[in-house]
Amino acid sequence: MDFITALTIFVLAVFIGFEIITKVPPTLHTPLMSGSNAISGITLVGALLSGGGFWGGLFGFLAIVFATLNVVGGFLVTHRMLGMFKKKG
Amino acid sequence: MDILLLAQDGTASISPNEAGAVLEQAAEKIVEVASDSSRANLGYLVAAVFFILGIKGMTHPRTAVRGNQLGAFGMLLAVMVVLVSGQVVSWPIAILGLVVGSAGGVWLARTIQMTQMPQLVALFNGFGGIASVLVAASEVLKGSGDGVAGFAAGLTGLIGSVTFTGSLLAAGKLMELPQFKKPWSFPGQKLINAVLVIAAVYLSYEMTDGTGGEFFFLVVLSLVLGAFLVSPIGGADMPVVIALLNSYSGLAAATAGFVINNNVLIIAGSLVGASGLILTNIMCKAMNRSIANVLFGKMEATGPTADADEVYAGKIKSTSADEVAMLLDGVQRVVIVPGYGLAVAQAQHVVRELANLLEANGVTVEYGIHPVAGRMPGHMNVLLAEADVPYDQLKEMDVINPTFAQCDVAIVIGANDVVNPVADTDPTSPIAGMPILNVIDAQTVVVIKRSLSPGFAGIPNPLFAADNCLMLFGDGKQVLVDLVAALKEN
Structure with missing residues (x-):
């Protein structure tokens, strides 16, 4: 994948993000933050692919731990929060 | 390679049949590799679609739970794709890391009180940021980054490190720890911050030559920068700071995607980057202040205030x-x-x-x-x-x-x-x-x-x-x- 392709994907994804997220109501801003934060833990994919050598392995391990914390904790706490949002009646 | 040598020699030292077999083997190999990586990319594409649908679900409380589940499923899919790709460098490290991280994540998500949500979100932002830095660090050690990848590694180091220390400090302020409670600043801080940013960007540029030795120095500078940026900001401005750090954690993941040339990191990272920026903007509008004023300015009256x-x-x-x-x-x-x-x-x-x-x-x-x-x-x-x-x-x-x-x-x-x-x-x-x-x-x-x-x-x-x-x-x-x-x- 060349740089321009990657940049194209990046720019288009930013626009998609802007389009969807402007429609999120203020009531859900906190779950949006924690949920999207869990998605930014996607760096876990990179972490699983990294490693090699002592330092590479150590950095890779720490990256996996932090990213997994981010992902698992983020999605779960968002779920817990959203479970509390109820409509009247 | 063999085929190329054959052609350069011009002398066929093997029979046409043998050459045909070699060609066939090579073609098979190419198809295999291509399908491997395109299968993985296809999986990542599906994961990215789930992320988009997931965030879309957040537009209404009725659909939000399902949205969050879709996002989580997309993440699971992306991780499965990596695990079956055969590219995992060390299985023991991967499994241990996943187990430790999951246990910690479950514990935090279960035990946290709702009043502590702001600091938890801040902490998670920081974790995402440092994870991206570590991914970039590991790539730099492999020596695989020159050109765009090198520059992207530098930017990942900058953004991710700022996110990390900035978020830890923000979390400390939100927990009202006595050490962090008071906004803290010193004369010339803004100038020093500017110098740190310029230095970090310059070092990122230097990394385009692929040596990468600058990276760790860059990370240290950026860690300091993150702390300096957040330290003068007071409690009531925290909504802006958290939203901005949320955006940074996404951007760091996206730039890490440029380093390892991975679509799903770029897409997911930029979605989160956009999300954080929008929230930042909404918060600033709600205070009628510019983002620069929140981050660098002081709330001051421009005229005499009432007693x-x-x-x-x-x-x-x-x-x-x-x-x-x-x-x-x-x-x-x-x-x-x-x-x-x-x-x-x-x-x-x-x-x-x-x-x-x-x-x-x-x-x-x-x-x-x-x-x-x-x-x-x-x-x-x-x-x-x-x-x-x-x-x-x-x-x-x-x-x-x-x-x-x-x-x-x-x-x-x-x-x-x-x-x-x-x-x-x-x-x-x-x-x-x-x-x-x-x-x-x-x-x-x-x-x-x-x-x-x-x-x-x-x-x-x-x-x-x-x-x-x-x-x-x-x-x-x-x-x-x-x-x-x-x-x-x-």
């Missing part, structure tokens, strides 16, 4: 829980305006109890929520949801403001600057132009507050001295408990 004694002298009417209970007897519509003080006093459940009592008497109860009430975007909504307040009773500022004139009693709990009418009347005040909740339009305003001490903006609030305003002094929770008791007696 508290002058504003309040002789005009403050203090009331009691019993009086308010009588006042609430026979009213039709009550609007409750919560602020950060509600979270501090953990008074959300007793607020709900008060609302239940009123509703049992046929009173319409609604909540007016200012966008920057609390310490992060949507903070009040989560707290009230925890206390089983239905979300359709939580009204946005623009919806509730025109209705205060038809409101019998507005109850302000632990909010100050967001209901200060000075924002409209005094163009030189530090909160000039900030949109506020017009509680003063209500028949009667009851303000529950510990004292007359100013809010974050440090200015007196003429609302408290208004003719239709009653002050109910005390701890938010205790006062509300008394009020509920008094109502039950009536």
